[in-house]
Amino acid sequence: MGEVYGEPHRAYVSEIGTLRETVEVRGMAHITGGGLVGNLPRALGGLGARLDAGSWEEPAVFGLIRSLGGIEEHEMRRVFNLGVGFCAVVPAERAEDGLDALRSTGCEAWRIGEVVTEPGVEFA
Numbered sequence: 001m002g003e004v005y006g007e008p009h010r011a012y013v014s015e016i017g018t019l020r021e022t023v024e025v026r027g028m029a030h031i032t033g034g035g036l037v038g039n040l041p042r043a044l045g046g047l048g049a050r051l052d053a054g055s056w057e058e059p060a061v062f063g064l065i066r067s068l069g070g071i072e073e074h075e076m077r078r079v080f081n082l083g084v085g086f087c088a089v090v091p092a093e094r095a096e097d098g099l100d101a102l103r104s105t106g107c108e109a110w111r112i113g114e115v116v117t118e119p120g121v122e123f124a
Contacts, residue, residue: 010085012086014105015086015102016086018104022097022098023091023098024090024094025089026090027045027089028087028089030086031081031087033079034079035080035081036051036081040121043087044089044119047119048122049113049114050116050122051112051121051122051124055112056110057083062076062082062083077123
């Protein structure tokens, strides 16, 4: 028949090592199946997150899936990572230091939101 090839799932090991050498990391979440909504809360210890969906560049494939599949935004956020493969929770006052550390490894990194007291993930 044929062969199917894929790339291995990115583990972020060296990037997170550099981050942890630079700032205190209070939580981490690998954003896999279940998207940001299903994965990020496990890293927040009962707290929640308010995310700015416009703070990172979403790969075009997700727009294609959204439009061709007629998938509503809340379902896209529940199922897909939308271009965010890993989240690290760091003290707000050290966020820029953390971003600089990640970018120094060649990793694309964005400040995508803030921790809030209300559990769950909210998109602003």
